[in-house]
Amino acid sequence: MANLYGTSNDPNVAAVFGDSTGGPAVWGNHKFNHPNASGVYGTSQYGVGVWGKGGRLAGLFEGDVEIIKGRVWANNTVNHPNASAVLGTSQYGVGVWGKGGRLAGLFEGNVDVTGGVKTRRILVDSQGGQGIPCVEIWQDGLGDIFAALNQNRKVFSISNNGSFSTTSGGDIRGDLFVGGYLTVKGDIYGKGVKLTSDKNTKENFSDVNALQILDKLASMPIHFWNYKDDTASERHIGPTAQDFHDTFGLSGADNKHISSIDIQGVALVAIQGLIEKNERLIAENVQLHANLANIEARLSVLESKG
Helix, strand or coil, rough: CCCCCCCCCCCCCCCCCCCCCCCCCCCCCCCCCCCCCCCCCCCHHHCCCCCCCCCCCCCCCCCCCCCCCCCCCCCCCCCCCCCCCCCCCCCCCCCCCCCCCCCCCCCCCCCCCCCCCCCCCCCCCCCCCCCCCCCCCCCCCCCCEEEECCCCEEEEEEECCCCEECCCCCCCCCCCCCCCCCCCCCCCCCCCCCCCCCHCCCCCCCCHHHHHHHHHHHHHEEEEEEECCCCCCCCCEEHHHHHHHHHHCCCCCCCCCCCCHHHHHHHHHHHHHHHHHHEEEEEEHHHHHHHHEEEEEEHHHHHHHH
């Protein structure tokens, strides 16, 4: 028989009640050296095994708290933003430690972290089907919205204006949609570049004088050169953007870049101009041969009359 035993059939009446104005109202001390030896032990078939209620703390533990089977349920009904159902603090170690075979922690609702979060893996699973983002990051300051570090070196980041940067080449296995300008400081490698050329996307069509374009192309400076960031052995050939802009006046006010659409268009028109010139030369050559043949025939007649 236990030293202290109480029964009650009334849910509002405690089976064991301790009242104190000094030390603990109920104190349990077990001296038997066994892992299952409990100082205070409470069981319940339907309700609460051990119920703690206090003006400041409902329970205070000096040592480890182990849940063998079941779970810890905390419900806070105080209407205050700082009222916590579960609060874990630690001066040196871990405030709240979660470990599980499938998930270390499961949150239904918002998770607000004022400090850092350190973990080996974070799994975000959204199955609501309501168009709600799986991860939503609020950044009202000046720093990056997201930053990924490897060995204390930033390898990927998203700035607070939505732009992102990476220190490696990256691997995009899918479509990349860019709604604005894409600036690349290095070379772009690929099987091909398809430029939008659908006539339904264009307007203000006008005819092109191929011979005029050919004449302008003939007067435009074209040089061998290399980029200042490259070695002198990495040579290229072509015009400068300024000379191309001054010659043809394309690409609006931008005189520092050459659109591949424009330079290819100039090349195609120049080819048409050469074809037109060549056809004129062929026609002139045919006419000259005809004239020469006529002159030779007349000369032969004159010589025969000699």
